Amino acid sequence: MIKIIILICINLGVYKTIDYQKPANTYSPGLRTGEIVLKNPSSWILLIDDDGGDYDNPQGDTLYPDLQSYFKEALDIYYPGQYDIYEIKQNGPGPDTSILKNYEVVIWYTGECWNSxxxxxxxxxxxxxxxxxxxxxxxxxxxxxxxxxxxxxxxxGNFYPGQFPYDYLGLQYVNQDTIYPFGGIFQGVSGTVFENFSGYFSGVGVYSEGVPCWLDHILSYDAICNLKAMDSAMTDTINVGFQRNKGRYKVIYSNLGFEVISDLNIRADMIHAAIEWLKLSVEEKKFTYNEYIKFSNNRIYYSFPNQKETKIFIYDITGRIANSFTVSGKGCLYIKNTPGNYILKGQNIKIKGFIIR
Structure with a gap:
């Protein structure tokens, strides 16, 4: 597949044409070795650096740019000292279950890599x-x-039973490389983990020179689309992110790499929101509970004596946000949701489950 990409630098008046060829892929497994390069005693998150670069020697003889710093600086805002880093050093399999089993949440990113x-x-x-x-x-x-x-x-094309994207990501179909901009706009989907998130993405200065963001349009059969992307001309809007809650496990997949989200604070907030959704009980580790929450007859009674304003989220069993409220002081909320099991969470609130009848 040959793609002619024109990069227009308006401010400089420079027009640069790049002939970029993405050859047909031939799978070639290697003997990958890796190691935990950052270990914290209280870690429960594992960040897997699988980008083909070398964090310790980013200017060395590496295949691709190293992107570890984009994730580290985001995680350090919310989870300093709570994550380990496993860096894959050579091409081949990554960490096995003897390592994965030690972590509540695993974050795995592959950056610019595209061919085994x-x-x-x-x-x-x-x-x-x-x-x-x-x-x-x-x-x-x-x-x-x-x-x-x-x-x-x-x-x-289509994914089928027995394939990881179908069985575990809940995906049905992909139209590969639907758009391939150097930058554009992303938008979170209402009612999902990325609700209210939007901003700009750009691979310029992140990926190798002349390499765009190769974005796929994806359809699911058993996952919820949580993120959309479009090129800067806003001519195409495609599904690039999904979340799936199977009860015994949860997965978030994004075709748009978090490394290309330009604003650090938005990047950190989105990773934080993803981790919050993946592991709803995470916040129980660090909050103190002086709030009062009670559920009775489809009503939520609340009292927050030490807070002026608190955001409350109600999730259904699929992980979708069913309701959200901003409350303060003391009061009561009447919930008219479809009967079923729900989870209530929010800032400084211990996770609580309840049933609507």
Missing amino acids: AYWSTLEPQDEQNLAIYLDTLQGKLLFTSQDYFYDRYPNA
Whole structure:
């Protein structure tokens, strides 16, 4: 597939034409080795650096730019000292279940990688290990990769039972490389983990020179679209992110790499929101509880003596936000949702489950 990309630098009056060829992929498994390069004693998050770069020597002889700093600086805002980093050093399988099982949340990113002959995204062994982590160990996965499908499933199209995107990501179909801008706009979907998030993305200065953001339009059969993207001309809007709650495990997948989200605070907030959704009980570790919350007869009674304003979220069993309220002081909320099981959470609120009849 040959793509002619024109980069227009309006401010400088420079027009640069790049002939960029993305060859057909030939899967070529390697013998990957990696190691935990950052270890914290209280870690419960594992960040897997699978971008083909070298964080300690970013100017060295590496295949792709190292993107670890984009994730570290975001995680350090909300989770300093609470995550370990596993850096994959050579092409081949990543960490196995003996490592994955030690973490409540796993974040795996592959950056610019697109072809296993150079550096793989997920290898078959990685998919098997993640399947065990999710299914057997009830894991929580945040996976971001712009070319995982091109690397592992170059002929998709449709996904089928027995394939990781179908079985664990809940995805049905991909139109690969639907758009390939250097930058554009992303928008979170209402009622999902990325609700109210929007902003700009850009691969310029993040990926190799002349490499755009290869974005796929994706359809699901059992996952909720939570993120859309469009090019700067706003001519095409495509589905790039999904969340899936299977009860025993949760997954968020994004074809748009978080590394290209230009604003650090938005990037950090989105990763934080993803982790919050993946592991709703995370905040129980660090909050003190002086609030009063009671549920009775489809009403929520609340009292927050030490807070002027508090945001309350109500999630259904699929992980979708069913309601959100901003409250203060003392009061009562009447909930008219469809009967079923729900979870209430919010800032400085201990996670609470309740039933609407």
